[in-house]
Structure formats: C-alpha cells, structure tokens
Amino acid sequence: MSVRREVAGAVVDSSHSGERCLWCGAPLVSADQVPRRHRVARCPSCGAGTTVPSPTADELDAAYAKWYRPACGRFPAGGDRLLRSLRGRIARWVDAMSPPGPILDVGSGDGAMLDALHRRGRSAAGLERESNRPDVRSGSLADCEGGWAAIVMWHSLEHLPAPRQALAEAAQRLAPGGTLFVAVPNFSSLQARAFGNRWLHLDLPRHLSHLTVAGLLTALPAEGLVPIEVSYLRGGQVAFGWLHGLVGLLPGHPDLYQSIRRPSAREKEESRGRWATLLAAALLSPVALLAAGLEVAWRRGGTVCVVARRPQ
C-alpha cells in the first residue's frame, strides 16, 4: 500500500473524533470531513497532537519500506556523511553529560550514534524496528533491563504507539544519576504554526504523536526525573524545517525533502521540476536561516532536545 505525502495530513481541531490523545489520554477533537487518510488532532487538554486514525500495520510497513532508509544511503553529495558527523557531535555531548556506564539508543537507525559512542569507549546498545547489527535489538523498551547510564530517544518518541508509557519505561530503566535525552519535533514551534498540515516534521503517518515542550516538561517530573536542559539548537533540522515549508508555499507545493533524497530513497518516483525546487531552496535559504534564528531565540524552535536526570 502506498502512502502519499500530499494526501497524508492535516492539522484540525473541531468536532469530536472518538479517539484519545496519545500523550495524556484526553478525548480528541477533529474534523472527520477532511478527505485525507491521516491527519493530526490537537488535544484540547494538553495541546499535543495525535495522528488519527491510528495507522494500520500495513500502512506503517509501507511507510518504513526500503526507500525510507536504503542501504546505499538517503542523501547524495556528502549528505549522509554530514548527517553522520552531526550525529557524532551529539554522541560527544551525550557522553559528556552522562555518568559512566552503558547507553541505550532508542530508535538507533543506521547506528551512527552507536558507532560514535563506541569510538569514545562507551558500551552502547540500540533498539530499532529491524537491524542486522549485533549491538541493536528489535523490540521495545519494555523488554529491556534497567541500569542504563543514559537513554537516548533521538527523534524516536514520536514514532512510538504509546509515547507516554515509553517515557515512563525509560525513566524506570535509568540507573540512579542516569540521564535521559529526548529530542522531538516541537508541535508548539513557530514553524509548526506557520506551515500547518504541510509542516515537514509532521511526517505522517510515521509520527504518531506531536509533542510540545510544555507536555514533556510536565511528564518528566511525574516520572521522577529532573529536567536539566531544554535546547532548541541541538534538536536538529530547524532551518531545514523552515526551508521545506517555504518552498512548499510555492505553486504546485514542491516537496523539497523528497527532492534532496537519492532516487532510491524517494517515496514517490516523481522528479519533475526537481532542479527548479532546488533552485528555489537556494534562493530562500537566507529567509529560512533568519526565521530559524528568530524562533530559536524566542524559544519556539521547530525541534527541541530536553535533558533530564534521575536523582541519585
């Protein structure tokens, strides 16, 4: 089954939908007359978004099919190398912020953070839907033992079917003094508001929940954790979120994210107008950088990383 981005999502908030918020469990409101398969319903109680209807197993299999993360990589012209080096910088920061001991990377993807942690002499393991790596397990946090010096959820919490429960499970599996790193798209960001149902970081139907900073900062103490840092710079892809959104405002709503991926890593075959899309992106880059700088300065950045510690 193919899941097409352009019919994939809308942010709506009127009339009762019968579904519940994935974050706080409150009844959701949504406009069912929107003729799209998946959309985001904003919770009237906590402000988080939930993707409704909940994607089926077939829809998720299609959404995570080979094109999503092909073995040859996702981005040409050194893009994959750049992403790995950025992930290596995050790994250095995670290492420096964590007490001695093993680190668990929930949603470890291609293992770039695990590799960087290993290079720093850290014992580290990953969790992923599927992986051939010996240091990555398939399964969920619920199947993991405790005692981790750090647990990293780098843009993975929003992919999980029960994010609030996953946060609780992560908190329970930290060693005393251990550190939790949660990076997510920020549903309360300026770019989320500016681009609505075309916001890059909705990423429907893979993102099942759409969390706010306030929601995270309320949930962490409830799990016995002490928030120690909120960073709008380390969450990543803030400027690209603006650039993708600005390009998408042009006639025909070009999809910049698909245009910069390798042909085998595109959801759709279509590459019509790709060079015009890339040229528009080059011209709009200064505007995107300025907008990203402003929203970070206002602490309304498009992505956020929240760090919390389990008391000794």
Ligand SMILES: [Zn+2]
């Ligand atoms: Zn809620």
